[in-house]
Amino acid sequence: MISRRTGVAFSVALLIGIALLAWSGSKYEPARAFSLELPFDHPSATLPAGRRACEGPIQSPMAFGAVRAFVLPAGSPAALEIIVSDADTGRVIARGQTPAVVGFSAVTATLNAPVPPSRRVTVCLIGGGPGRIVLGGSSAAGNPVRLRVAGRSVPGGVSLVMLEARRQSFISLLPTIINRATLFRPGWVGAWTFWTLALALAGAALALGVAVARAAFDEELRGQEAPSPPAGRA
Amino acid sequence: MPLSLALLLAAVAAFGLMWALFVPPFETPDETSHFAYTESLVERQSLPGDSHRPEFSTAQTVADRAADASRAKDFLPAISPSWSAGGFRAYQTTARRGLSTSDGGGINPADPNPPLFYLYSAVGYVAGSAGNEFDRLYDMRIWSVPLLVITTLSAWLLAGEVFGRRRLAQVVCAGVTGLVPMEAFISASVNPDALLLALSGLALWLGARVVLRGCRRRDAVALCLLTAAAILTKATGYALVPAVLAALVLGRRRIAGNEREPALPQLGLPIVALLLPVLVWAAITTTLGRSLVNVIQPSARAHSFSVGGFLSYLWQFYLPPLPFQTPLHETAGLPVIDLWLRGVWGDFGWLSVPLPGLIYGLLTLVTLVVAIPVLGLLARIRDRERLELLAFFAIALVALLALLHVTDYRSLIDTGTALVQGRYLLPLLPLFGLAAALLIHRLPLNRRGPVGATMIAGLVVLQIVALATVGKAFYT
Numbered sequence: 001m002i003s004r005r006t007g008v009a010f011s012v013a014l015l016i017g018i019a020l021l022a023w024s025g026s027k028y029e030p031a032r033a034f035s036l037e038l039p040f041d042h043p044s045a046t047l048p049a050g051r052r053a054c055e056g057p058i059q060s061p062m063a064f065g066a067v068r069a070f071v072l073p074a075g076s077p078a079a080l081e082i083i084v085s086d087a088d089t090g091r092v093i094a095r096g097q098t099p100a101v102v103g104f105s106a107v108t109a110t111l112n113a114p115v116p117p118s119r120r121v122t123v124c125l126i127g128g129g130p131g132r133i134v135l136g137g138s139s140a141a142g143n144p145v146r147l148r149v150a151g152r153s154v155p156g157g158v159s160l161v162m163l164e165a166r167r168q169s170f171i172s173l174l175p176t177i178i179n180r181a182t183l184f185r186p187g188w189v190g191a192w193t194f195w196t197l198a199l200a201l202a203g204a205a206l207a208l209g210v211a212v213a214r215a216a217f218d219e220e221l222r223g224q225e226a227p228s229p230p231a232g233r234a
Numbered sequence: 235m236p237l238s239l240a241l242l243l244a245a246v247a248a249f250g251l252m253w254a255l256f257v258p259p260f261e262t263p264d265e266t267s268h269f270a271y272t273e274s275l276v277e278r279q280s281l282p283g284d285s286h287r288p289e290f291s292t293a294q295t296v297a298d299r300a301a302d303a304s305r306a307k308d309f310l311p312a313i314s315p316s317w318s319a320g321g322f323r324a325y326q327t328t329a330r331r332g333l334s335t336s337d338g339g340g341i342n343p344a345d346p347n348p349p350l351f352y353l354y355s356a357v358g359y360v361a362g363s364a365g366n367e368f369d370r371l372y373d374m375r376i377w378s379v380p381l382l383v384i385t386t387l388s389a390w391l392l393a394g395e396v397f398g399r400r401r402l403a404q405v406v407c408a409g410v411t412g413l414v415p416m417e418a419f420i421s422a423s424v425n426p427d428a429l430l431l432a433l434s435g436l437a438l439w440l441g442a443r444v445v446l447r448g449c450r451r452r453d454a455v456a457l458c459l460l461t462a463a464a465i466l467t468k469a470t471g472y473a474l475v476p477a478v479l480a481a482l483v484l485g486r487r488r489i490a491g492n493e494r495e496p497a498l499p500q501l502g503l504p505i506v507a508l509l510l511p512v513l514v515w516a517a518i519t520t521t522l523g524r525s526l527v528n529v530i531q532p533s534a535r536a537h538s539f540s541v542g543g544f545l546s547y548l549w550q551f552y553l554p555p556l557p558f559q560t561p562l563h564e565t566a567g568l569p570v571i572d573l574w575l576r577g578v579w580g581d582f583g584w585l586s587v588p589l590p591g592l593i594y595g596l597l598t599l600v601t602l603v604v605a606i607p608v609l610g611l612l613a614r615i616r617d618r619e620r621l622e623l624l625a626f627f628a629i630a631l632v633a634l635l636a637l638l639h640v641t642d643y644r645s646l647i648d649t650g651t652a653l654v655q656g657r658y659l660l661p662l663l664p665l666f667g668l669a670a671a672l673l674i675h676r677l678p679l680n681r682r683g684p685v686g687a688t689m690i691a692g693l694v695v696l697q698i699v700a701l702a703t704v705g706k707a708f709y710t
Contacts, residue, residue, distance in 0.1 A: 006683030013688040017695030025702065031710050039309035070312060103566070106311050159312040170706060177709040180317035184259050184301040184325070186362065186369040197252045204245035205694050208409065211241035212690050215401035216683025218238075222400075 003217035010209040028167035030108075033064040036145060040070040040159040044137030045149040047080075049129025053149045055158050056122030057087035065114040065165025067096065067123060069135060069158065072104045076131030082109040087120040097128060104136075114165035123160060135159075238401050239390055239408070246386045246412035249697055250379035253422035256701060258315055258708050259371055260303035261583050262423035263657070267344035269371055269424050270294060272355045276363075277336035283345035283524060291338035293329070297367035300325035306708075307584040315708055329366035344426075346528045348515055350466040351426035374424045381432045382421035386412030388435030389664040393671050395442045396623065403671040406686045410667035411435070413693035415580040415589075415700035420657050426468045427657060433464040434661035437474050438630065441481040445626045446619065449485030451495075451503060457481065458508035465512050469527040470658060473637045477630035478508070484622045537647040547643045564642075564652045575601060577656010578663070580700050585655060587707040593699060600692075608669040611676060627665055634662060 036058065045053040067082050079100040085092045096109030115121060127133055137147070139156040147154045178194045260266045270290050274282040277291070290298070298304050300322070306315040358377030362369035386408045393400070393407035411417065421428040440457040447453070461478045464471030482501055519526045537543070546559050551569045555561045565572035571594075579597045580589050588594070615621055638654050645653035674686045 003683060005680070006687045009684035010687035010691045013691035014694060017691065018698075021695065021698060021702070035312055037305075037313055039305065040312055041309070068311075159309070161312055170702065170710075173706075173710050177705045180709040181256055181258075181705070183317050183319060183322040184297075184368050185255065186365060186372045189255060189372070193255065194252075197248070197255065200248040201252060201698075204248040205691075207241040207245045208690050208694060209687070211238040211245070212402070212405050212409070212683070212687045214241075215238045215405040216686065218401040219679070219682055 003213045003220060006216035007209060007213040010212055014205060014209070022171070025170040028169050030066050030110075030163035030165070031168050031173065033062050033162045033164045034060070035161040036157060036159060038138040038157050038159040040136030040138070042137055042139040042156060043072075043134045044139075044147060044156055044158045045125075045135045045154065046074065046132055047125065047127030047135065047149075048132045049078075049127045051150050052124050052126045053135060053147065053154075053158060054122050054124040055145055055147050055160065057120040058123060058145055058160075060115055060117055060119050060121055060162065062117045063114050063165055064111075064162035065094075066108050066110045066163040068106055068108045068161040068163060069098070069125060070104070070106050071098075071101065071136065072134040073100075073102055074132040074134055077102045078131035078133035079128035080107060080109065080133060081126040081128045082111070083124045083126065084111060084115050085122050085124070087122045090122075093119070093121065100128070100130075108163065111165075115162075125158065236401060238405050239387075242390070242405060242408055242412070243383050243386060246418070247379055247383050249413065249418050250382040250422045251376065252701065253418050254375035254379055255372060257375075257419070257423065257582070257704060258303065258306075259301050259368055260298055261307060261315075261708065262419065262425060263584055263655070264344060265371075265424050266290065266294070266298065266304065267342045268352070268355070268426065269374070270338050270342050271344045271347070271349075272352045272359050272374065272424070273335055273370075274339035274342075275349065275352050276356050276359050278339050280339060281345065281349065281522070281524070282339045282342040284339050285341055287340040288338055289340040289342050291333075291335045293333035293335040293367050294338060296328060296333055297325065297371075300328075301368075308586065310583060310586050310707055317709065326366065335367075346525050347426055347468055348466040350463060351429040351468070354429060355424060371424065375422055378424065378428045379422055381428045382412060382418060384432040385417065385421060385435045385664075388432065388439050389667045392435070392439040392442055392664050393668060395439060395446060396668060397671065397675060400675065402682055402686050403675050406674050406689060407664065407667035407671040409690045409693060410670045411664045413690070413697060414578070414663060415582075415697055416578055416657060417660055417663055418697065419580065419582055419700070420660060427660065429467045430464055430471060431660050431663070433460050433467060433471070434474060435664050436460050437464060437478065438627075438662075438664050441478060441626055441630070442623060444481045444485035445488070445623050447485070448488035449482055449500060451500065454482055454485065454501070454504035455507045458504040459511075462508050462511040466515055470634070470637065470661070472527075473634040473661075474630065475508075476633040477626055480629045481626050484626065488619075488622075539644065539647065543647065544640070544643050547646065548639060551639070562646065564646065569652075571598065573652075573654055573656050574659060575656070578659050579656075580696075580703075581656065582700065582704050583707065587704055589700060589703055593696070597696075604666070604670050604673055608672055611672060627668075631662055631665065634659070 047053060069080060077100040080098045083092055083095045093115050094111035094113040096111040098107035098109045101107055125135060135158045137156055137158040145157050147157045178191050181194055182190050271282050273291055274280060302315045306313045355374050358374035359370050362373035389411035390404045390408035393404040397403040421431060437457060437460045440453055440460060444453050444457055457478055461474045464474055482504060486500060516526055547562055550562050575598055576588060576594055612624060615624060638658055642652060642654040645651060670689060674682050677685055
C-alpha cells in the first residue's frame with residue numbers, strides 16, 4: 001500500500017516538475033544572433049544623461065532585433081537609449097531603450113524594427129539618465145570596430161550582443177543545442193549520443209521511482225517498528 | 235546488491251555521463267589546469283611547475299583556442315563559445331598533423347596539488363591518447379563518473395550504518411548525495427574534487443562505523459588510509475583529520491575493557507597508515523622544492539591576521555554587517571547564501587552559469603525545511619552512543635568550515651580576493667543526505683515513502699533544470 005502511494009507520489013511530483021519545465025521551456029525569448037566577441041573586463045565609456053558612445057562599422061551576419069550591453073550605473077539608477085544606423089549613410093534603422101537598472105547588469109533594448117542581415121551598421125548608446133552609466137567592454141587592441149565617445153575616438157570597444165528579432169522557445173532550440181554540443185567532442189560523439197542519453201535519463205527517472213518504491217515496500221515489510229531505531233549495522 | 239541500490243547507482247551514473255559529455259570542453263572550474271597537470275604526468279612523466287616551460291602544451295592551447303574555451307569562461311554572456319562545424323573540422327585537420335602534447339608542464343595554479351587524482355585521471359587520458367585533446371579530455375571526464383557512483387554508494391553505506399538496513403533512509407541519503415546537480419557536475423569533470431568527494435564519503439561512513447562498532451583494527455586502518463588518500467588528493471583532505479582522530483578515540487572507548495587491546499598496537503598501525511603516505515609526499519615535495527599545500531602569495535597591501543578581524547569576517551559571512559563593522563563585500567549578497575547555498579546546489583561553468591533566481595529561492599526554502607527540524611531532532615538526543623556519533627559529524631563539519639574560513643580570510647587580507655566556493659563544502663554532502671533521511675525516518679510510517687519519493691523526484695527535475703541552464707548558457 002505504502003509502496004503504491006510512494007510510486008504515485010513520485011510519478012505525480014515528477015510529472016508536475018516536467019510540466020513546469022515544459023511550460024518554462026516553451027516561453028519565447030530572443031536567442032543570440034551574434035556578438036562582437038569582446039569581453040566586458042574594462043570600463044569602455046562613462047555616459048552621463050545625453051552623452052553618446054558609437055561603435056561601428058559592424059557587419060551584421062544575420063538579422064537582429066535587440067541589443068544587449070553590460071552596464072554599471074554609477075550611484076543612481078540609469079538607462080540606455082540605443083540607436084542603430086547605417087554606417088555609410090547615417091540613416092537610422094532602428095532604436096530602442098533599456099530599463100533603468102541598479103548595479104552591474106546585462107541590459108537588453110528591444111529595437112522598434114529589425115536590422116536586416118549583411119548591413120554595415122553603427123550602434124550608438126546614449127545615456128538615458130537619470131544617473132551616469134558605465135559601459136563594460138574591452139581595452140584589447142585589434143578590435144576592428146571603432147569606438148567614439150562624445151565624438152572622440154577611444155581605444156578598445158564596448159561589449160555588445162545582438163539578439164534575433166524572431167523569438168524562439170528553448171524547446172524549439174533543443175536540436176540546435178544538441179548539434180552544437182556534438183562539436184569539440186570525441187569522434188564517436190554525435191547527436192545520437194545525446195538523444196540516447198536523454199532516453200537513458202528517462203530510464204534513470206523510472207529506475208529511481210522503482211528504487212524508492214521498492215525501498216518503501218521494504219519499510220512497509222518492517223511493519224510498525226519503533227520510529228527511532230537503535231544505532232544499526234549496515 | 236539490493237535492487238534499490240543497483241537502480242539508484244545506475245540512475246546516478248546515467249546523469250553523470252550526461253554531465254560529462256554535455257558540458258563544453260574546459261568549462262568546469264580550473265579544468266584547463268587539472269587537464270594540463272595530468273598531461274604533464276603522462277607525457278613528460280613529471281609534475282608541472284617548471285618555470286621555464288609554458289603552462290599548457292601546444293595541443294591544449296590549440297584545442298582551447300579552437301573551442302574559445304578560455305575566452306568564454308569569464309564572459310560567457312558576451313562571448314559565444316565556438317560552435318562552428320567548420321572550425322571543428324579545421325581543428326581536427328590541424329590536430330591530425332600532430333601537435334605536441336609534451337611541451338607544457340609550466341607553472342600551473344593546480345601544481346601544488348598532490349598527484350593522486352591526476353594519477354587516477356591519467357587512465358582516462360591514456361584511453362584517449364590515440365585521438366586529439368578532446369578525446370583525451372572527455373575520456374578523463376567519463377573516467378571520473380565512477381567516482382560519482384562511489385560517492386553515492388558511500389552515502390548509502392553511511393545511512394545503513396546510522397539507521398540500520400532501512401532502505402528508504404538509505405535511498406534518500408544516497409539519492410540526495412548523488413543527485414544534487416553540483417555534485418554530479420563536479421564529479422563528472424576533470425577535477426580532484428571528484429576523488430576527494432568519494433574519499434570523504436567513504437571516510438564519513440567508516441568513521442561512523444568505527445564510532446558505533448568500536449575501533450576494530452581493519453576498519454581503523456582503512457579509515458586512516460582513506461584519509462591519507464584524501465590528503466594526497468587535495469589539501470582540503472586535512473580537514474578530515476580531527477574527525478578521524480576523534481572517531482579512533484571514541485571507537486576505542488566503545489570496545490569493552492577486557493576486549494580492548496593496548497593503545498599502541500590498536501592505534502599505532504592506523505596512525506602509521508595515516509602518516510606514512512603523507513610524510514612520504516612531504517619528503518618528495520621537500521626534495522623537489524615544491525610547496526606541500528597551496529600557498530597564498532600576499533600582495534604589497536596585505537594586512538596581518540587579527541582575531542578581531544577574523545571574527546568580523548565570520549559574522550559578515552553569515553549575517554548582515556553591524557554598523558560599526560568595516561564591510562567586507564565578499565559577495566554582492568550574504569556570502570552564506572551566495573557561496574555556500576548557491577554553490578552547493580549548483581553554479582556551473584567556471585561558476586559563471588547560475589541556476590535561475592527563482593530556483594535558488596526554492597532551494598533555500600528546501601534547505602531550511604530540512605535543516606531546521608533536523609536541528610530540533612538532534613538537540614533532543616540524549617543517548618550517549620548517538621551523541622558520540624553526532625560529535626564525530628560535528629567535528630568533521632567544524633574542521634572543514636574552520637579550514638575554509640581561515641584560508642578565505644587570509645586570502646581576503648593578503649590579496650583582497652575571496653577564495654572559498656560552495657563546492658568546497660561538497661565533501662560533507664552525505665551529511666545533508668543523512669539529515670534528509672533522518673527527517674523522513676521520523677515521519678509516520680505511511681508518509682515516509684511519499685515524502686522520500688517527492689524528494690527524489692524533485693532532484694530529478696532539478697537535474698534537468700541544471701542541464702537545461704547549462705545548455706542555454708553555452709549553446710544558444
